[in-house]
Amino acid sequence: MNYTVGIDLGSTTTKAVVLGEDGTVLGRGITNSRSNYDVACQVALSEALINTRFSLIAGEFRGIARDPSQATTLIGALERKFRAEQYRSQLRVLDTELRRFLSRLLTRPPAAAAIVDRIVERMHGEIDALYAEGARRKSDFFRDLAGSRYLALAEDEARATGVSFDLLAGLFDKAILDVENSAEAAGHFDQHAAVALAGLPGADPALTTAVARVSALTLEQIGSVGTGYGRQRLPFPEGRIRSEILCHGLGAHAMFPHTRTVLDIGGQDTKAIQVDEQGIVTSFQMNDRCAAGCGRYLGYIADEMSLGLHELGPIAIQSSAPVRINSTCTVFAGAELRERLSLGEKREDILAGLHRAIVLRAMSLLARSGGVKDEFTFTGGVARNQAAVAALVKLVNENYGARTVNISDDSIYTGALGAALFALRSAGSRECRRTA
Amino acid sequence: MSPAPTAAAPARKDDSQVRQKAMIARHFDRLAAAPETGARTAYTFVPGNLTELLLSFDVLPVLPEINALQSAMRGKTAEYIAIAEKHGHSEDVCTYVKSDIGMMKSGNIGPTGQRLPSPDLLLLSYTGCFTFMKWFELLREEYHCPVAMLHVPYQADGRITDAMRTYVVDQLKQVVIPKLEEVTGRKYDEDRLREHLARSAQAEDDLVWVLQSAKNVPSPIDAYFGAVYYVGPIFSAFRGTTDAVDYYRELREEIAERIRQGKGPVTPEGEVERERFRVVVEGPPNWTSFRQFWKMFADEGAVAVASTYSKVGGVYDLGFRHDPDHPLETLADYCLGCYTNLSLPTRIDLLTRYVSEYRADGFLINSVKSCNSFSAGQLHILREVEARSGRPGGFIESDLVDPRYFSAANIKNRLESYFQMIEQKRPGVAS
Numbered sequence: 108m109n110y111t112v113g114i115d116l117g118s119t120t121t122k123a124v125v126l127g128e129d130g131t132v133l134g135r136g137i138t139n140s141r142s143n144y145d146v147a148c149q150v151a152l153s154e155a156l157i158n159t160r161f162s163l164i165a166g167e168f169r170g171i172a173r174d175p176s177q178a179t180t181l182i183g184a185l186e187r188k189f190r191a192e193q194y195r196s197q198l199r200v201l202d203t204e205l206r207r208f209l210s211r212l213l214t215r216p217p218a219a220a221a222i223v224d225r226i227v228e229r230m231h232g233e234i235d236a237l238y239a240e241g242a243r244r245k246s247d248f249f250r251d252l253a254g255s256r257y258l259a260l261a262e263d264e265a266r267a268t269g270v271s272f273d274l275l276a277g278l279f280d281k282a283i284l285d286v287e288n289s290a291e292a293a294g295h296f297d298q299h300a301a302v303a304l305a306g307l308p309g310a311d312p313a314l315t316t317a318v319a320r321v322s323a324l325t326l327e328q329i330g331s332v333g334t335g336y337g338r339q340r341l342p343f344p345e346g347r348i349r350s351e352i353l354c355h356g357l358g359a360h361a362m363f364p365h366t367r368t369v370l371d372i373g374g375q376d377t378k379a380i381q382v383d384e385q386g387i388v389t390s391f392q393m394n395d396r397c398a399a400g401c402g403r404y405l406g407y408i409a410d411e412m413s414l415g416l417h418e419l420g421p422i423a424i425q426s427s428a429p430v431r432i433n434s435t436c437t438v439f440a441g442a443e444l445r446e447r448l449s450l451g452e453k454r455e456d457i458l459a460g461l462h463r464a465i466v467l468r469a470m471s472l473l474a475r476s477g478g479v480k481d482e483f484t485f486t487g488g489v490a491r492n493q494a495a496v497a498a499l500v501k502l503v504n505e506n507y508g509a510r511t512v513n514i515s516d517d518s519i520y521t522g523a524l525g526a527a528l529f530a531l532r533s534a535g536s537r538e539c540r541r542t543a
Numbered sequence: 544m545s546p547a548p549t550a551a552a553p554a555r556k557d558d559s560q561v562r563q564k565a566m567i568a569r570h571f572d573r574l575a576a577a578p579e580t581g582a583r584t585a586y587t588f589v590p591g592n593l594t595e596l597l598l599s600f601d602v603l604p605v606l607p608e609i610n611a612l613q614s615a616m617r618g619k620t621a622e623y624i625a626i627a628e629k630h631g632h633s634e635d636v637c638t639y640v641k642s643d644i645g646m647m648k649s650g651n652i653g654p655t656g657q658r659l660p661s662p663d664l665l666l667l668s669y670t671g672c673f674t675f676m677k678w679f680e681l682l683r684e685e686y687h688c689p690v691a692m693l694h695v696p697y698q699a700d701g702r703i704t705d706a707m708r709t710y711v712v713d714q715l716k717q718v719v720i721p722k723l724e725e726v727t728g729r730k731y732d733e734d735r736l737r738e739h740l741a742r743s744a745q746a747e748d749d750l751v752w753v754l755q756s757a758k759n760v761p762s763p764i765d766a767y768f769g770a771v772y773y774v775g776p777i778f779s780a781f782r783g784t785t786d787a788v789d790y791y792r793e794l795r796e797e798i799a800e801r802i803r804q805g806k807g808p809v810t811p812e813g814e815v816e817r818e819r820f821r822v823v824v825e826g827p828p829n830w831t832s833f834r835q836f837w838k839m840f841a842d843e844g845a846v847a848v849a850s851t852y853s854k855v856g857g858v859y860d861l862g863f864r865h866d867p868d869h870p871l872e873t874l875a876d877y878c879l880g881c882y883t884n885l886s887l888p889t890r891i892d893l894l895t896r897y898v899s900e901y902r903a904d905g906f907l908i909n910s911v912k913s914c915n916s917f918s919a920g921q922l923h924i925l926r927e928v929e930a931r932s933g934r935p936g937g938f939i940e941s942d943l944v945d946p947r948y949f950s951a952a953n954i955k956n957r958l959e960s961y962f963q964m965i966e967q968k969r970p971g972v973a974s
Contacts (some may be wrong), residue, residue: 350963376953393953
């Protein structure tokens with residue numbers, strides 16, 4: 108089966124979107140960009156292809172299921188078991204790497220090996236619960252999931268045994284890089300799918316048939332386009348590289364065809380983009396060399412407050428009296444933050460003010476690009492942050508009046524979707540040339 | 544999208560380039576020798592300068608702006624700016640000023656490695672930039688020399704009136720010429736001035752021909768980066784000299800030959816073999832990363848077919864030529880007509896006209912952080928020119944000579960996006 112893929116190699120995360128030949132989104136994949144761009148690209152694509160196979164399995168299964176009303180539940184159960192197997196596979200690699208780095212230490216406490224044993228054993232024991240039905244996971248990334256458990260367990264062990272926590276944490280920091288830098292660590296679809304199926308005894312046999320059919324499918328890539336800050340690192344020819352601005356414009360158009368203005372707040376930059384009725388970019392403005400007000404700003408604030416990035420929005424949205432933070436300069440905002448804390452201001456009010464400051468900077472770019480037209484689509488990682496969204500909606504309304512503000516659950520994939528659509532168009536035009 | 548056009552092996556220097564280099568070297572030799580020869584020097588500015596008048600008094604012009612941009616191209620401005628900041632100049636002021644002050648504090652070594660003489664006169668022919676006045680106030684405190692200020696009215700209505708012209712001519716007669724007479728001990732010689740002005744007009748004809756050669760497809764020149772070299776002599780110490788006349792005649796012949804051969808412009812990386820994008824550029828170049836900046840265009844096959852920066856000293860393609868029959872009036876018109884003295888509507892008209900006449904795919908603004916003369920109103924210009932020309936505008940931000948303001952990744956990202964935007968908007972392009 109033929110597919111095209113768009114890969115958005117961003118500064119923080121790498122996203123891949125797989126399209127069928129009819130332009131339907133079949134799969135999405137995401138991973139961290141931070142350790143190795145080439146591997147990030149492979150992992151995101153591999154994730155998107157796994158996601159694609161699950162879409163195809165769902166399609167197949169719905170057609171042959173004994174009880175189609177149960178199809179979604181069964182597919183969900185299968186996917187959770189599959190993800191658990193992936194996690195187990197990565198945890199095995201982590202275990203190996205932890206021991207390798209431990210053996211390299213010049214001075215290692217005698218208890219260290221046993222501590223690593225206990226931590227990894229506990230983590231293995233928690234996998235089923237982590238992927239149980241209804242379980243909430245704070246991240247999609249192995250680094251985050253495994254890291255938070257490893258460090259918590261290491262803290263307990265350090266307290267109980269007197270072995271240095273820093274030593275145990277340092278081991279993880281080294282070992283996790285090798286897990287992230289190995290595209291193989293997450294294992295293979297067929298193996299995990301077989302184990303996942305075996306974990307569903309008594310399930311409709313048609314599910315086995317659907318998995319077998321989809322596993323046997325050869326997925327052939329007929330086009331690819333790369334975008335994002337790391338696009339030059341992608342293994343694509345130069346002609347298959349598109350700027351994020353064009354990709355976000357086209358991706359937003361595909362998600363919301365009436366979109367005329369697009370705002371993308373990514374990790375390192377903010378783009379205000381105007382598109383026409385075809386999704387073609389007509390003008391854009393981008394932040395200058397200063398990345399104030401971009402996603403990294405939120406990361407900095409989270410570090411300052413010893414919070415997780417994902418915790419900022421939920422806390423800020425609880426504010427009833429946001430403080431006015433004037434600076435969009437990351438460093439100055441840090442100073443304002445500390446001053447406000449010392450004055451006894453509430454954390455949620457300060458955070459709400461910081462989110463507003465980010466959006467004020469974006470408002471300036473929007474104004475420079477030609478204003479906010481109806482409909483308006485907010486894309487990029489920050490679009491997942493409800494406090495940023497709330498501030499944006501309020502300021503857009505105050506400055507431009509009522510506007511339809513679109514935010515997709517898949518907003519983080521907008522650039523990759525646009526890239527995949529460019530790939531599909533190019534593949535289509537090549538096909539035309541071949542048949543002409 | 545087709546593969547990026549390649550720039551071939553670096554070309555040899557053209558004869559005109561060799562000639563220009565020798566001219567500049569001779570000029571700096573004369574400046575370095577001034578303390579011994581007793582030659583008088585005047586520091587002055589590029590836009591609307593009075594080179595012919597200075598030459599008629601045998602005064603050698605020194606142009607601090609040119610020194611600053613040359614320092615940037617030699618990688619010296621980070622150091623000079625740091626020195627100026629140590630002396631109390633803040634981060635956001637014109638970086639030409641800080642580079643100049645830093646250079647002066649470092650021994651006033653010019654672009655050729657020779658020491659520049661102190662000025663006998665600071666000649667401020669103010670044209671559209673208030674910072675110039677503050678710059679020369681600072682220099683006056685350092686050099687303790689006379690200052691002659693020529694106030695030039697702003698072209699608010701987009702035209703030069705008789706009253707404006709008379710106002711400038713009166714100042715030339717009552718302030719500037721007497722000051723030059725005082726500094727040099729010589730009498731004003733109008734016949735000598737006429738001779739210089741006649742040579743200016745001759746060189747200006749050839750320069751305009753060269754700049755307008757970019758109307759050819761492909762363009763034989765780059766009218767932004769390449770034009771920096773072409774306008775060097777006419778906007779600096781050479782206008783009105785036989786050197787300039789000879790240089791522009793030779794340059795014109797070289798460009799005529801390129802047209803005959805159907806060749807594109809020469810860049811530091813070699814010739815642009817395939818012209819993919821024709822753009823009009825507004826705003827000065829970035830000097831600290833000039834070559835890298837140019838390469839970003841050349842790598843994409845983007846050729847600047849017209850620019851406003853190449854008119855910063857005087858907008859000859861609106862018809863102006865120095866007129867030896869009206870020597871002071873023509874100097875007044877030249878000062879009044881330089882690009883930074885034009886109103887926003889005039890600049891918009893000019894850019895729109897360039898987009899059309901030079902068959903450009905779009906226009907690009909390089910908004911310079913520390914130059915308000917150029918940058919104020921540029922977003923307005925962008926929207927207006929887009930609306931009138933129907934061609935897409937692009938916007939990037941950098942600085943004149945402060946390397947801290949050039950973010951290569953950011954500018955490259957914006958340029959690539961802009962060129963891809965042009966590509967996407969071409970009729971019949973699917974992807």
